[in-house]
Amino acid sequence: MTSPTGLVFNVQSYSVHDGPGIRIEFFMKGCPLACEWCSNPEGISPRPEPGSYPSKCMGIADCGTCLKACKQGALLFTPEGTLGAVDREACIGCLACTEACFTGALTAWGTAYTVEEALELIRRDRAFFERTGGGVTISGGEALLQPDFVLAVFEQCQAEGINTCLESCLHVRQEVLEPFFEVTDLFIADIKHRDPAIHKARCGVSNERILANISYLARRNACLVLRTPILKGFNATDEAMQAIGDFILDELDNRVLQYQLLPYRQLGTEKYASLDRAYPMAGFEGYERAEWEPDIRRFLKLLQARGINAVSGNNTKF
Ligand code: SF4
Numbered sequence: 001m002t003s004p005t006g007l008v009f010n011v012q013s014y015s016v017h018d019g020p021g022i023r024i025e026f027f028m029k030g031c032p033l034a035c036e037w038c039s040n041p042e043g044i045s046p047r048p049e050p051g052s053y054p055s056k057c058m059g060i061a062d063c064g065t066c067l068k069a070c071k072q073g074a075l076l077f078t079p080e081g082t083l084g085a086v087d088r089e090a091c092i093g094c095l096a097c098t099e100a101c102f103t104g105a106l107t108a109w110g111t112a113y114t115v116e117e118a119l120e121l122i123r124r125d126r127a128f129f130e131r132t133g134g135g136v137t138i139s140g141g142e143a144l145l146q147p148d149f150v151l152a153v154f155e156q157c158q159a160e161g162i163n164t165c166l167e168s169c170l171h172v173r174q175e176v177l178e179p180f181f182e183v184t185d186l187f188i189a190d191i192k193h194r195d196p197a198i199h200k201a202r203c204g205v206s207n208e209r210i211l212a213n214i215s216y217l218a219r220r221n222a223c224l225v226l227r228t229p230i231l232k233g234f235n236a237t238d239e240a241m242q243a244i245g246d247f248i249l250d251e252l253d254n255r256v257l258q259y260q261l262l263p264y265r266q267l268g269t270e271k272y273a274s275l276d277r278a279y280p281m282a283g284f285e286g287y288e289r290a291e292w293e294p295d296i297r298r299f300l301k302l303l304q305a306r307g308i309n310a311v312s313g314n315n316t317k318f
C-alpha cells in the first residue's frame with residue numbers, strides 16, 4: 001500500500017497556542033466551512049494555489065522567469081511590466097511560477113508532504129517536546145479532509161511517544177473520527193454559535209453535525225478543549241454565551257478540559273489580497289480591546305459561575 005501524502009499550507013515550529021507545551025503544527029489545506037472572519041484564506045481551497053505579492057516583483061524587463069514557467073498564460077502583468085494578479089480561472093495550480101520566482105512575489109500555498117517527511121520535521125523538535133510536554137498538532141483548514149495522512153502521522157508519533165493534538169472544525173462524518181480515538185491525546189474544536197441558522201449564515205454550514213461530533217467526543221471520554229472566537233454582531237452577547245454554556249453542561253455533562261474564549265482580530269487581510277479575493281470582513285466596524293476585554297470578562301464570570309472551566313485566550317495551561 002502506498003503511503004498517503006498530505007497537502008499542507010504551513011508548518012509552524014515553536015507553536016504554543018494549540019495544545020500543551022511547545023509544538024510543531026501542520027496546517028492542512030482545504031476546509032468545508034467558510035467563516036467570514038477566517039484569517040487563513042490560503043487554507044480554504046483543497047488544491048495548491050499561487051499567492052501573488054506584486055510589490056516584490058522585479059518586473060518582466062529584469063526577470064520574467066515566471067512568464068516562461070506558466071504554460072496556461074495565467075499571470076497578469078501591469079502596463080509597467082510588473083506582476084498584477086493571477087487569472088484564477090486559467091490557473092491550474094501547478095505552482096511552476098512559484099518555483100521560478102525567487103523574490104517571493106509568487107508564493108506556493110500548498111506543499112505535498114509524505115508521512116516520512118512530516119515525521120522527519122516532527123522528530124527534529126523532539127527535545128522541545130520533552131522539555132515542555134509539547135508534541136505535534138495537526139490543524140487546518142480542516143485536518144480531517146485528509147484523514148489517512150493525519151492518521152498515519154499520529155500512529156507513528158504515538159509509537160515514538162510524541163504527544164498528538166488534532167484541531168478540527170468537526171464538520172465531518174462521525175465514522176471519520178473513529179480511528180483517531182486511539183492515537184489522539186487531545187482534540188480541539190470550535191463552537192462558534194449554538195444557533196444552526198446563524199452559524200450557517202456566517203460560516204457557510206449548519207452547526208448540527210459539528211455539535212453532534214463534539215457530543216460524541218465527550219461521550220467517548222476524549223480529552224477535549226473547546227473554543228469560541230468572540231465576535232461583535234455574531235456571538236458577543238450574554239445570551240449566545242449562555243446558550244453555549246447550556247450545551248456544555250446539558251449535552252457534554254461538562255466533560256471539557258477547558259473552554260477558551262478568543263477575541264476576533266483582523267488578521268490575514270494581505271493573504272486575501274495574495275489570492276485575489278476580497279476580505280469578507282472589510283466592512284466590519286471593529287471590536288477594539290476596550291470593548292472585547294470587558295465582554296470576555298463578563299462571559300467568563302457567567303460561565304465559571306456555572307462550573308465551566310472557561311478561560312480567556314488559547315495558551316492557558318491545562
Ligand atoms: S500555478 Fe501554474 S498555472 Fe497557475 S499561474 Fe502559476 S504556473 Fe500558471
Ligand code: SF4
Nearest residue numbers: 057058063064066101
Ligand atoms: S519571477 Fe517573480 S520577480 Fe520575476 S517577474 Fe515573475 S513575479 Fe516578478
